[in-house]
Amino acid sequence: MASSIHDLARHLNISIGTVSRALNGRADVNADTRQRVLDAAKKLNYSPNRSGRSLRQGATHSIAFMLQPHPGDQQYGEPFFIPFLIGLQAKLAEHGLDLMVVMGEPGQYQQERLRRVVETRWVDAVVLANTRREDDRIDYLSKAGFPFATLGRSQSGGDTYPSLDIDFERAGDEAVDRLVARGHRRIAAIRPSLDLNFGYLFLDGYRKALKRHGIEVDSDLVADGFINETGGYQVTPQVMRSKDPPTAIIFNNDAMALGGCKALAEMGIKPGHDMAVIVIVDTPLCRYFSPTLTAFRPALEPMGQRLAGMLLASLPAFAGPDGPRIIREVWPLELIARESD
Amino acid sequence: MASSIHDLARHLNISIGTVSRALNGRADVNADTRQRVLDAAKKLNYSPNRSGRSLRQGATHSIAFMLQPHPGDQQYGEPFFIPFLIGLQAKLAEHGLDLMVVMGEPGQYQQERLRRVVETRWVDAVVLANTRREDDRIDYLSKAGFPFATLGRSQSGGDTYPSLDIDFERAGDEAVDRLVARGHRRIAAIRPSLDLNFGYLFLDGYRKALKRHGIEVDSDLVADGFINETGGYQVTPQVMRSKDPPTAIIFNNDAMALGGCKALAEMGIKPGHDMAVIVIVDTPLCRYFSPTLTAFRPALEPMGQRLAGMLLASLPAFAGPDGPRIIREVWPLELIARESD
DNA sequence: CGTTTTTCCGTAAACGTTTACGAGAACACA
DNA sequence: TGTGTTCTCGTAAACGTTTACGGAAAAACG
Numbered sequence: 001m002a003s004s005i006h007d008l009a010r011h012l013n014i015s016i017g018t019v020s021r022a023l024n025g026r027a028d029v030n031a032d033t034r035q036r037v038l039d040a041a042k043k044l045n046y047s048p049n050r051s052g053r054s055l056r057q058g059a060t061h062s063i064a065f066m067l068q069p070h071p072g073d074q075q076y077g078e079p080f081f082i083p084f085l086i087g088l089q090a091k092l093a094e095h096g097l098d099l100m101v102v103m104g105e106p107g108q109y110q111q112e113r114l115r116r117v118v119e120t121r122w123v124d125a126v127v128l129a130n131t132r133r134e135d136d137r138i139d140y141l142s143k144a145g146f147p148f149a150t151l152g153r154s155q156s157g158g159d160t161y162p163s164l165d166i167d168f169e170r171a172g173d174e175a176v177d178r179l180v181a182r183g184h185r186r187i188a189a190i191r192p193s194l195d196l197n198f199g200y201l202f203l204d205g206y207r208k209a210l211k212r213h214g215i216e217v218d219s220d221l222v223a224d225g226f227i228n229e230t231g232g233y234q235v236t237p238q239v240m241r242s243k244d245p246p247t248a249i250i251f252n253n254d255a256m257a258l259g260g261c262k263a264l265a266e267m268g269i270k271p272g273h274d275m276a277v278i279v280i281v282d283t284p285l286c287r288y289f290s291p292t293l294t295a296f297r298p299a300l301e302p303m304g305q306r307l308a309g310m311l312l313a314s315l316p317a318f319a320g321p322d323g324p325r326i327i328r329e330v331w332p333l334e335l336i337a338r339e340s341d
Numbered sequence: 342m343a344s345s346i347h348d349l350a351r352h353l354n355i356s357i358g359t360v361s362r363a364l365n366g367r368a369d370v371n372a373d374t375r376q377r378v379l380d381a382a383k384k385l386n387y388s389p390n391r392s393g394r395s396l397r398q399g400a401t402h403s404i405a406f407m408l409q410p411h412p413g414d415q416q417y418g419e420p421f422f423i424p425f426l427i428g429l430q431a432k433l434a435e436h437g438l439d440l441m442v443v444m445g446e447p448g449q450y451q452q453e454r455l456r457r458v459v460e461t462r463w464v465d466a467v468v469l470a471n472t473r474r475e476d477d478r479i480d481y482l483s484k485a486g487f488p489f490a491t492l493g494r495s496q497s498g499g500d501t502y503p504s505l506d507i508d509f510e511r512a513g514d515e516a517v518d519r520l521v522a523r524g525h526r527r528i529a530a531i532r533p534s535l536d537l538n539f540g541y542l543f544l545d546g547y548r549k550a551l552k553r554h555g556i557e558v559d560s561d562l563v564a565d566g567f568i569n570e571t572g573g574y575q576v577t578p579q580v581m582r583s584k585d586p587p588t589a590i591i592f593n594n595d596a597m598a599l600g601g602c603k604a605l606a607e608m609g610i611k612p613g614h615d616m617a618v619i620v621i622v623d624t625p626l627c628r629y630f631s632p633t634l635t636a637f638r639p640a641l642e643p644m645g646q647r648l649a650g651m652l653l654a655s656l657p658a659f660a661g662p663d664g665p666r667i668i669r670e671v672w673p674l675e676l677i678a679r680e681s682d
Numbered sequence: 683c684g685t686t687t688t689t690c691c692g693t694a695a696a697c698g699t700t701t702a703c704g705a706g707a708a709c710a711c712a
Numbered sequence: 713t714g715t716g717t718t719c720t721c722g723t724a725a726a727c728g729t730t731t732a733c734g735g736a737a738a739a740a741c742g
Contacts, residue, residue, distance in 0.1 A: 002462055004728060015692045020730055030690060047460035051401065052728030054392035055697045067442070069423055079420050082410055089444050098457075101408070101442035103430050116439075119388035121343055229629045255625070262629045284570045284596070285626070288603045345698060356722045361700055371720060393698030396727045688739065695732085702725085709718070 003046045012040055023048070059317070062098040064123040066114060066137075068130055069106040070194070070227050078255075079283060080300070081129065084151065087304020088127065095312060097124075110137060118146050125311060127151065131163075133197045149311040151303070153330075154197055162310035163328045164303055168198045168252075168280065171296045171333045172205025175250045175278045179341065180213050184248040184276060186221065188239040190232065190260060191252035193224035202252045202280060221246050225256060232259030240267060248276035248341065254283045257293060276341040280333075292338035303331060344385045353381055364389070400658070403439040405464040407455060407478075409471055410447040411535070411568050419596075420624060421641070422470065425492065428645025429468065436653060438465075451478060459487050466652060468492065472504075474538045490652040492644070494671075495538055503651035504669045505644055509539045509593075509621065512637045512674045513546025516591045516619045520682065521554050525589040525617060527562065529580040531573065531601060532593035534565035543593045543621060562587050566597060573600030581608060589617035589682070595624045598634060617682040627679070635682040637674035644672060 009016040014033065021029045022037035040046075054060045065085060089099040102117055104110035114137055117123060124147065128137055131152035138157040141148045149162040172189070179187050189206045191199040207217050220242040225231030232251065236259070239246055251257035257279045261271045271277045272291035279286055282295035310327045312318040319325065350357040355374065363370045363378035381387075395401045406426060430440040443458055445451035455478055458464060465488065469478055472493035479498040482489045490503040513530070520528050530547045532540040548558050561583040566572030573592065577600070580587055592598035598620045602612045612618045613632035620627055623636035651668045653659040660666065 002460070005730095006728080016729085017693075017731080018691055021691085024730080026731090028690060033690085045460065047457070048730095049396070049728050050461040050463050051392045051395035052697090053730075055390070055396050055699085055727090056729045056731085058697070060392065064441075069427055085444055086410055086447055089446075099444060100405075101444065103426055103440060103442065105430075106427055116388070119343070119386065120391040122391050229625045233629065258626065258629045262631060262633075265631050285599065288570045288574065288599045290603060290606050290631070346700095347698080357699085358701080358723075359721055362721085365700080367701090369720060374720085389700095390698050393727090394700075396697090396729085397699045397701085399727070684742090686739100686741075688737100690737085691735090693732105693734085695730105697729085699727085700725105702723105704723085705721090707718100707720085709716100711716085712714090 002049070003044045005046070005048065008037070008040055008044060008046050011044065012036060059124050060122065061096060062100055062123045063092055063311070064100055064102045064117055064126045066104060066110055066117075066126055066128055067101050068104045068110045070130075080281065083300035084129075084304040087301035087306075088308045089304070091305040091308035091312075095318060111140065114140065118144060124317075125149070125315065127307065127311065131197050132156075133195050133200055135197075147311070147315055149307055149314065151307060152197055153201075153328075159326060159328065162307070162314045162326055164307040164310060165201075165330045166198070166281075166298045166303075167330050167332050168201035169205035169208075171280050172202040172250065173209040174205075174335065175280070175296070176206055176209035176213070178335070179248045179250075179276055179278065180209075180215070182276065182341065185215055186218075186244060186246040186248070187215075188221040188223070188246035188249040189252070190223050190225065190235055190239065190249060190256060192227035192231070192256070194227060196227070199224075199252060202250075206250065218242070218244075227253055228255045229259035229262075232256030232261075233263045234259070236260035236263040237267070240264075240269075246275075248278070250278045250280065252280045254279050254281055254285050254293075254295070258285060258289070261289070272340040278341050282336055286336070286338070291340045294338045294341040295336050296333035297336050298331065298333050306331075343390070344387045346387070346389065349378070349381055349385060349387050352385065353377060401463065401465050402437060403441055403464045404433055404652070405441055405443045405458055405467045407445060407451055407458075407467055407469055408442050409445040409451045421622065424641035425470075425645040428642035428647075429649045430645070432646040432649035432653075436659060452481070455481065459485060465658075466490070466656060468648065468652065472538050473497075474536050474541055476538075488652070488656055490648055490655065492648060493538055494542075494669075500667060500669065503648070503655045503667055505648040505651060506542075506671050507539070507622075507639045507644075508671050508673050509542035510546035510549075512621050513543040513591065514550040515546075515676065516621070516637070517547055517550035517554070519676070520589045520591075520617055520619065521550075521556070523617065523682065525587075526556055527559075527585060527587040527589070528556075529562040529564070529587035529590040530593070531564050531566065531576055531580065531590060531597060533568035533572070533597070535568060537568070540565075540593060543591075547591065559583070559585075561585075568594055569596045570600035570603075573597030573602075574604045575600070577601035577604040578608070581605075581610075587616075589619070591619045591621065593621045595620050595622055595626050595634075595636070599626060599630070602630070613681040619682050621674075623677055627677070632681045633679035635679045636677050638677050639672065639674050647672075 005016045009019045022034040092099050104113045126148045129151040131150050131154040135154040135156045138154050142157040142160050153165045223235045223238050225235030269275050279293050279295040282297035286293035286295040313325050316324050346357045350360045363375040433440050445454045467489045470492040472491050472495040476495040476497045479495050483498040483501050494506045564576045564579050566576030610616050620634050620636040623638035627634035627636040654666050657665050
């Protein structure tokens with residue numbers, strides 16, 4: 001049985017009101033009694049019951065990150081998120097907020113779970129990732145007036161919520177630039193088939209750069225697949241079957257690149273030798289694969305911290321003196337040149 | 342502002358007691374009024390406030406999975422856990438329990454965070470992973486009498502908690518068997534340097550099998566490193582510098598194997614050709630790497646479901662008619678033979 | 683010493699639920 | 713008709729906190 005504030009008060013022969021004030025650092029309590037309370041709290045190792053506190057304050061002091069396993073044959077999550085979550089957590093902790101990760105069901109797209117989290121007031125705000133071009137989670141949250149922030153942009157919801165995104169458009173553009181500079185004209189693009197927004201952004205940049213270089217966009221060289229190894233493996237042969245096959249491939253996802261490289265190897269094509277390969281989001285895999293993969297790297301941990309800061313700035317309870325602000329940012333990626341292109 | 346049970350009661354002109362009983366499926370409420378309550382609840386989309394309910398019931402109906410990012414140069418988490426979590430979640434949901442993942446700080450070993458979760462009664466039980474040989478989290482939880490279960494065994498805490506583990510000992514044993522059968526006598530073992538229990542189990546099996554085959558254990562062929570790509574990359578050259586270098590390596594972790602293969606490649610050694618490689622825990626990486634990596638695969642999603650079931654069986658509130666039971670199981674791995682050995 | 687201010691603490695209400703208890707109405711039965 | 717039973721619902725307490733309010737004691741001030 002956990003000790004309650006009543007136990008503590010009884011043990012010290014003072015009222016629970018005083019105990020609470022002492023623990024919460026209020027001014028109207030004698031320095032001496034405060035010390036006694038703190039000591040006793042440590043001795044009985046008392047921590048305030050989270051439900052009681054939340055109920056009274058109308059705030060849970062916790063933030064949910066909604067993690068959505070992608071559908072696919074074998075759902076291994078994206079290691080991508082871990083450094084981001086570390087940053088998110090660190091910044092939130094500075095303000096006394098706890099981060100928790102809420103998993104959705106792999107099949108349906110998180111809506112039911114999100115409703116549950118929101119309607120039962122489980123947390124004070126949520127953070128979404130894997131934003132879609134049209135995202136009903138965002139529509140729902142803005143309609144409900146529930147605080148949230150997103151990792152990734154969306155066309156839904158307007159400018160009513162903080163968002164932080166990676167500049168995938170620019171990355172797609174730069175990747176083409178780099179490949180063209182190295183003499184490539186037949187450049188394929190492989191991205192996830194889900195309507196994840198970053199897939200569109202990437203493709204926009206890809207198209208824009210091709211146009212700038214006077215290269216016609218060949219739809220045979222653009223393909224979609226599952227956002228995992230299998231997807232890359234299945235879809236890469238597709239672009240290779242083009243009448244005029246590519247000499248370079250840009251993968252919009254590291255796992256897809258891995259599957260794609262396997263498919264290439266089976267066709268007797270050696271990445272980095274017979275085929276230039278660039279990956280849009282760098283992971284340790286890219287650095288240790290053979291050949292090492294040229295990739296664009298986001299600053300994930302700082303991004304986590306930043307998005308936490310942006311979320312806090314949008315919350316009345318945490319906003320500065322100028323009141324809540326909606327901040328939206330797009331961060332560049334850093335090109336890590338390696339052997340594969 | 343979210344609607345409360347009072348709003349609902351006022352709207353229907355009945356008491357909150359009746360509303361609550363209707364929603365909770367109690368018998369002593371007229372079928373007709375129950376329907377009216379349910380309809381109204383849907384219309385006002387009311388869900389009971391989680392804090393209020395938890396406070397009254399003394400139970401939060403949620404379970405925490407403690408996720409601990411490993412220290413290291415770049416912390417990308419183990420994708421390993423996702424399928425496990427999917428299974429865990431699915432089974433818990435069947436019993437009305439919510440799963441949440443609580444992240445620890447990367448540096449310190451989760452103790453502080455765990456205390457916080459436990460002492461504030463944030464959840465009803467916790468699930469630990471990455472168990473250590475001597476695990477102070479386990480000591481803490483059993484001493485505190487807080488319900489928990491572990492993925493992985495430990496020497497701490499006795500048989501007082503449910504645990505589910507993979508048979509790493511057997512895997513280490515079988516790996517050696519297989520390599521010896523293929524003519525290898527110089528077999529290296531590379532495992533994480535943290536005192537994670539599975540590292541010990543693996544090594545036990547490795548040693549036992551060598552002994553059985555009359556091969557002396559050469560400590561030059563056993564090495565520890567960071568549990569990530571960098572670790573494998575750094576430590577593999579170490580065993581290669583042995584006076585009598587190995588002809589086969591067993592990696593206790595897929596990320597370490599990836600780093601190790603890179604190190605080998607840089608030494609001009611081709612895995613699967615000049616060097617046999619076996620990985621203990623299979624991930625998609627193993628299937629798509631070149632060469633494809635022979636690996637031992639656990640049934641992660643079923644394991645998640647099973648551990649959830651075992652945890653529930655140990656909780657008085659969910660145990661069957663025979664009362665709570667402590668179940669401990671060790672599951673075999675399946676060998677997936679590929680090209681690397 | 684009288685008055686005002688300050689310091690400190692106890693009292694009690696409130697947050698949103700669930701649930702034990704009791705009571706009124708309807709019904710069954712003799 | 714009287715008694716016992718069943719059905720249905722309202723009342724109120726309780727879970728563990730925080731906090732507005734008021735008051736007693738101490739301190740400050742003239």
